[in-house]
Amino acid sequence: MQQNQSYRFSVAPMMDWTDRHCRAFHRVLTRRALLYTEMVTTGAVLFGPRDRLLGFDAGEHPVALQLGGSEPDALARAAAIGADFGYDEINLNCGCPSDRVQNGAFGACLMREPELVAEGVAAMKAAVSIPVTVKCRIGVDDQEPREALWAMAQAVRNAGADALIVHARKAWLKGLSPKENRDVPPLDYAIVHALKRDFPNMQISINGGIRSMDETLEQLRHLDGVMVGREAYQNPGMLLDVDPLLFGEAAPVDDGFEALAVYEPYIAARLAEGIKLSDMTRHLLGLFAGMPGARLWRRHLAMEGVKRGAGLETLHAALAHVERGSERYVAA
Known part of the structure; x- marks a missing residue:
């Protein structure tokens, strides 16, 4: 499968961080990185203040909307609204471990329900003409990643997902806080590489613990894309190297x-x-x-x-x- 260059590098969706002001600034540093919104629940999209929640500046493109939810019809309607707002991609969150998503039975909880995720992906694909992607963990709690992650990949591929982004850690829904879930579970890059070998025609990106462009380039030897989170936020100057090193283009600004x-x-x-x-x-x-x-x-x-x-x-x-x-x- 020909690689979709838009997935080669992205900045992760991060709650309370990647708002429209953050994205506008990151776009000054890189023209090519794919930027993501914070997660927005389907309920908020359907019933909340849409202009405030979904509005963005045209200069942010390419930009993706990340949705949180599990009900296929609600996901389809929210995705259609996102597409109408002009987003370039709709992403489904299957990796967030917060109490909020656990109470709502979405986010990382969906690692246990790949067929429900597939139904949501299929519903969104039927509702929009832009790409629909999924971001997940390698598993939750006592799940065996070789079973849970492969089941998720198989299900969303069959449903027509355009890409799968894997945070290469488990999420522990019992016993760890959301903050601890970003650091404590060990990273397992090798299992994501193995997933790509078993799904060679599927667009697969990796997320979690990547802190430099050298590490990014190493991951791109095995995978289609890299998603960087905290490092891109805490050291945004890193983004100045994205366009030259990954796309062969000059950075938009020098420093x-x-x-x-x-x-x-x-x-x-x-x-x-x-x-x-x-x-x-x-x-x-x-x-x-x-x-x-x-x-x-x-x-x-x-x-x-x-x-x-x-x-x-x-x-x-x-x-x-x-x-x-x-x-x-x-x-x-």
Whole structure:
């Protein structure tokens, strides 16, 4: 199967992190990475404030909407709404282990119900013309990954899923918090590689613990795509290497300073709409990671950016702490 280049690199959906302001900033750093929304439940899409929950800037493309839910009809209707909003992909969350999703019987709980997931995928595929994908774990609790993950892959492939993204850890629904579930269960990259060997014609990406472009390139020797989460958020300068190393194209900007100059009009426009500076600058704290002045940059934004009336002058004052001419962040 010819690889779909849009899945080659993506930034993971992360609750409370990958909102529209974050995505607008990440798009300044890479034109090609596929960006994801935070998970939005089908109930919120169907009955909540859609413009606030689903609205995004056209400059964010390519961007995917991640849905949380398990009822096929609701998934189909929510997917259709997402497609009408202009999203490039609909993704079904089968990996989140939070109490919220457990109470709603979706997220990682769906690892136990691959046929229900397949019904949801088929319903969404019938409702939209854009790709429908699934993000899952290698298993939950005492499941045997060789059984659970293979059953999920088989089911969603047969239902017409366009890609499967695998977080290469189990989710422990009993005994671990959502935060612990991101670190404590051991990573098992080899099992995802084995899955790809057994499903060679299926688009399969890997997620979990990938912290550099070297690691990304190594994973791409075995798989179709890599999804990076916390590292891309906490060290966003990493994204400056995505387009050159993975797509053979120049980065949109040369460094963090130029990135801020390009992003500043977006901040100004949102400030004029009444959005707080900190809603945007919280996504910038790690931009100068490892550079002289980075700690003072973070401190200034964290302390001053939350104050009433904080504006661009606060951003400029924080930037003054960073030493110009120092090397930009490059993932080793």
